[in-house]
Amino acid sequence: MVQRTVLTGARVALPGGVVESGRVTVEGTRIAAAGAGTGAERAPEGEAALDLPGEAALDLSGEAALDRSGDAVLDLSSDAVLDLSADAVLDLSGCWIVPGFVDMHVHGGGGASFSAGSPEEALTVARTHRQHGTTTMLASTVTGDLHDLARQAAVLSELVEQGELAGLHFEGPFISPHRCGAHQPSLLRAPDPADVRKLVDAARGTARMMTLAPELPGGLESVRLLADSGVLAAVGHTDSSYEAALEAVEAGATVATHLFNAMPTLLHREPGPVVALLEDERVTVELINDGTHLHPAVLQLAFRRAGADRVAFITDAMGAAGMSDGRYPLGPMEVEVKDGVARISDGPTAGSIAGSTLTLDHAFRRAVTVDGLTVEQTVRALSATPARVLGVDDRVGSLEPGKDADLVVLGEDFQVRGVMRHGDWVVRPELG
Structure with a gap:
């Protein structure tokens, strides 16, 4: 019964x-x-x-x-x-x-990481974020050797097929060395379409998104390849100009990876990719609402320009999400978490913010109690909009008859x- x-x-x-x-x-x-x-x-x-x-x-x-x-x-x-x-x-x-949260950009949690290439660690990540209301998520990788990334994709794709995950997101290695953030500089490479195809194929139909820097050699061609393959092309970790970002959108890019972060600052004579991605109605912008990555005024600016239907709150969380301060791996790098903020421990990018320790329930609370957003706006940014972008809004993202019974009960x-x-x-x- x-x-x-x-x-x-x-x-x-x-x-x-x-x-x-x-x-x-x-x-x-x-x-x-x-x-x-x-x-x-x-x-x-x-x-x-x-x-x-x-x-x-x-x-x-x-x-x-x-x-x-x-x-x-x-x-x-x-x-x-x-x-x-x-x-x-x-x-x-x-x-x-409220509807279950949808996170289209998350690397880890509960002391585990998707980049470990281990089913057990991947399930730990998923279970950790579910405790905080995220019922649908992509598994995001970090820059690594192509062979290692292909191996990780093979493992994670099985969990997608089992219904534990909604798909894979490759963040790197096709990103700018000038905006690499918490990615290992020595492992970065230009987005050769043949290499892009290798990773997509390794995911066996479960690749949903890939972040790349479109200004690099092969960038626009790779954006077109992804769009033609049904994979979201996301502009991120980029040093592109305003014009180059617009070219990427024309080529088929539809997502801005953690807008404002790991890209040129908006200047009055050089608007850069931020303005290009904010102003184009075809682009959904990711925002990390943890109080560290964005000032509330910047977040409000993005909402006023793009609206909740084009904003997706993400965690960009690494293994320390749901855990205490300490040292954690992030792909081939090591991260130190202090007062809840993750930074690269050593090497050429030491001190760089390394993802977050955010969970989406915290992003929800902050949105309505600090940022001045309504519950309706916040629900769209946490559930409906990312579900639509990922093409799973027929099943999740809102409380409607026939959809999956994914929901979160919040106190006052x-x-x-x-x-x-x-x-x-x-x-x-x-x-x-």
Whole structure:
């Protein structure tokens, strides 16, 4: 028998806006209904529920009553609804229900990394971020030898095929040595289309995105190859000019990898790639909202220009996400985390910020409590927009009937109280 769960009483973030005292019904692994609720929806304590099939529920409103024994009458208040078909009814009054978060750029977490090329480490990363509300994610690699990257892709693609991951994102090695950030400079190379093709093929159809610097030799040709292959071409770790960035968009690039970071600063006579990528309606811009990578005013600027439908919050998290300060590997490099900020420990790029220790629940809280964004804007940037960009919005990214039962329960303080993925509780709400 299919498990049926009713979540009621919470503010529910739907595509059309927030519904007060809403209701979400889950059947098996799917959302069966989401919308306005009508009050208490639990069977009286100590009473056996009447088993009604399918969507059936008994509405005993107004003067209606149920006479089951001649004299006995069950008297219910005017706005009450007794849902007798649910296996479980949870009253989430005072909470929010939002769609599961979608992270299109994450390298690690829980002390593990996707770049380790280990199924066990990859699952640790996925489970760590699920605890924080991310129910859909790409596995992002970091710059490495092509052979090693192909090996990592082979391992990670199996987890995509098993439904643990949504796809692969190659960040490097086809990036600018002038904007390499936390990538090993000695392993960088120009984006030769033949090499790009090798990595795409190694992913066995699971490659979803590749970040590259389009101004490098072979850059535009590689962008076209990716676009023709159904892989998102992302402009990032680039030293390109405004004009070169526009050329990349014309060639098929549709994503800006962590906009503002690892690219030239916006200048009044040299607008650079930031302006080119912000102003083009075809481009979705990634933002790392951890308070370290971007000043709130810069984030607000991006939202005003691009809007929530073109902004995707990402973590760019490395292995220290969900962990304490210390030293962690990032691909072939070592990172030191102090006060939650990750930086390269030594070598020619020592001191460079090395991804983040961010989880998307923190990005959510910061957006609505520090950055002045609405819950609706934040939900789109964390769920709907990245789902659309990745082409999985038919299954995830919003609370709609027929989609995967992926959702997050947040308290009034926007702390995670519960996480559901595919109808199963990853974090079960503790109520009382």
